[in-house]
Amino acid sequence: MEILLLIVWIVILFTVVMLHVAYATYFERKIIGHMQVRLGPMRVGWHGLLQPIADGVKSFFKEDIIPENADRPTFLAAPIICLVAMMSSLAVLPFAKGWVLADIDIGLLFVFAMSSLASYGVVLAGWSSNSKYSFLGGMRSMAQVISYEISMGLSLVGVMLLAGSLNLSAIVEAQGDRFLGMYLLPQCLGFFVFFISMLAETNRVPFDLPEAETELVSGYCTEYSGMRYAIFFMAEYIGMMVMASIGTLCFLGGWHGPFPVPFFPPLWFVLKVYLFMFIFIWIRATLPRYRYDQLMDLGWKMLIPLALANIVLTACLKAILT
């Protein structure tokens, strides 16, 4: 019975997240459109509201091309690895008090593990396509994820030290009910590092090197088409949402807001996640792209030392204050 209930919850979560992913693309296209003095989707439905549905249907019915020289099993598995890894990290995210599928004690670590796993999908996709552009995209992704995973992990150590737990619900609770208790204030250095690493981790501008359109055509997913391409796309957006959620939970106080809302507990959480999404999109509309070696420089020479300094600082402060 309990398992059945869990399955129902999983299905509900899946549906809701998928809907959010679909409309996150709409959100992005609309916002970027208006920032770039154009309208974004306008044709399908009122102000293009049905555009994501139309896109979904389109990619579903498109021809699925598998290159002749591709490594078939890996080629087929890669997008699925991406999506599954990203989806499973949703399980540990608390959307409101008690609204979590698996309230495990190593929640934060689990999310890291899953996002690292998702980069396997990208690397494998790049390798198995047997195309040089895909291969370069896969290599870039590998290098990028390895370096930025470290700085992101380190940037959150400060939060772990303050909260004394890896359980995401416990981290939110540790920030207290007060709005100003959020870790953004004591952990601003950590947040800075986390935010930049988060952009790199999700392959967003200015770190969208693995799929740099003007250099590598479409990077690791050059050879993918139809639904398989859409799966990569979905995985990327879920990745963005997961990272935005981690940011919200660890730095912005999760579901706590300036005043409580009784009827829909996760409201503040959702708003904060969308604030992150908006910033993602804003950055995409503004910044150019880093070069491969500059990205490495930034990660290893700036972010990792900063994150380490943050850890030392936080640990010292905590030892002094308690």
Add this chain to the structure above:
Amino acid sequence: MSRPLMQHLEVPVPDGEGERYSLRMGPQHPATHGVLRVDLELDGETILACMPQVGYLHRGIEKLAESRTYAQGLILTDRLDYIAAMANNVGYCVAVERLLSISVPLRAKYIRTMVAEMSRICSHLLWLATHALDIGAMTVFLYCFREREILLDLFEELCGARLTFSYPRIGGVRQDVTAGFISELQRFLDIFPSKMEEYETLIDTNRIWLKRTVGVGKVTGEEALALGLTGACLRGSGIDYDIRKHQPYDAYGLVDFEVPLGRDGDIYARYRCRMEELHQSARIIQQCIDQLPPGPIVGPDAPDLVMPAKASPRIAAGATTYGAGLIKLIRDRGPYLAGDIYVATEVPKGELGFYFISDGSSRPYRMHIRSPSFIHIGAMAAIAKGGLVADLIANIGSLDIVLGESDR
């Protein structure tokens, strides 16, 4: 993996066991600005050798010109650098006028200078748009297109075309400008500086933009001269060479403008040069508007090279219909001087030269086009070598090439 692309080139093998592979970039690639193919020998992402391949857009324009009269050849020049067709038209007309010793009335000279500079703004805006897009700044692309659209609308009002104008004529221009056109142009000039500020705010002081452009794709002044670079690519390296200034044609000798120079010869210097040129172009257009003298728009000694008005007595005398009259006019041109001439003009991309050999007939015996894009593509191999793939893309954008002009 595959057949080596550049057996004839000596590609250095780096120390260690670095694994080399070749990559054909293009002719269908989002960043090669048309149908350029670049064969690359790579070690990881480092370019060991780079060999651009052109010819995918070859249409035999130089050969076609031999079978056309000078007036008919004009439309071919629209298809050279289609981003700035007006500048090519002007260049062609200037060359033919010098060849055939045809004088141009002052008003026509001013109008031609004005439209050539409008064309330069169009071209530079498109360059900025695609260059920024290549480096990843997406919004600048649409901002530039917004302003370019105003100019294209103005061109449409002037001559009915937005891309292939054929507006200047040998010995003048086709139609006179209207008061409405001038006032619209003035309105564009009034808003243009604030729009320029917008682009510069977005990219000029952006750290990532600076990282991607400063010190990348360096060309010293001597190298630039040796490679035959012209236009902003040469001036970015600090060489003061602008045909508009040093061998003025049309009304360039009568207007006041500066030739912006760079110092470092890197992508950023070329970028700054072109941005300054945009300001200078706006300045030239403003002066053209202010000084525009009244008078005829077609010279008196070239009546049969421009399309005569329908009521022209020469048409009525020669033929029963308008069309037949035109054909008769084109055939019945008097003998011209035989000889050859090379005339260069400053188009947005650099030095566009026309070399004519005339045998005295109404058609050129031979026409050769010295197109800046072709020579800039040739320089790409030297500039991109040793850099990364991402730098190559930035360099292609920075050299500002158009394949229609390169392949002719």
